[in-house]
Amino acid sequence: MLYKKGYTWGLTYKRFAVILFQLILIGGLVMGACPKNRVSKLRGRKRRTHYKARPVELTKCPQCLETKRAHRVCQSCGYYDKKVKVLEVETE
Numbered sequence: 001m002l003y004k005k006g007y008t009w010g011l012t013y014k015r016f017a018v019i020l021f022q023l024i025l026i027g028g029l030v031m032g033a034c035p036k037n038r039v040s041k042l043r044g045r046k047r048r049t050h051y052k053a054r055p056v057e058l059t060k061c062p063q064c065l066e067t068k069r070a071h072r073v074c075q076s077c078g079y080y081d082k083k084v085k086v087l088e089v090e091t092e
């Protein structure tokens with residue numbers, strides 16, 4: 001293998017960068033985050049106001065026109081996107 005001038009002792013610039021990056025990663029894992037300031041009750045609660053559950057999205061099945069959840073297999077006919085029959089539904 002050919003090395004550029006100055007990198008003749010087995011440690012290429014790229015490998016050195018990789019090792020340095022790995023060391024930084026390990027350091028981050030060992031030490032973890034260290035918050036500089038305390039987050040107040042108000043600030044934390046304000047942030048958490050965006051953590052909320054969304055209502056279930058309902059659409060009509062193109063096969064049987066029954067209401068079903070979006071991007072899911074229809075529970076009444078077992079079809080997905082009018083093409084593939086995924087589920088075998090019992091009909092009485």
Ligand SMILES: [Zn+2]
Pocket residue numbers: 061062063064065066074075076077078079
């Ligand atoms: Zn259906």
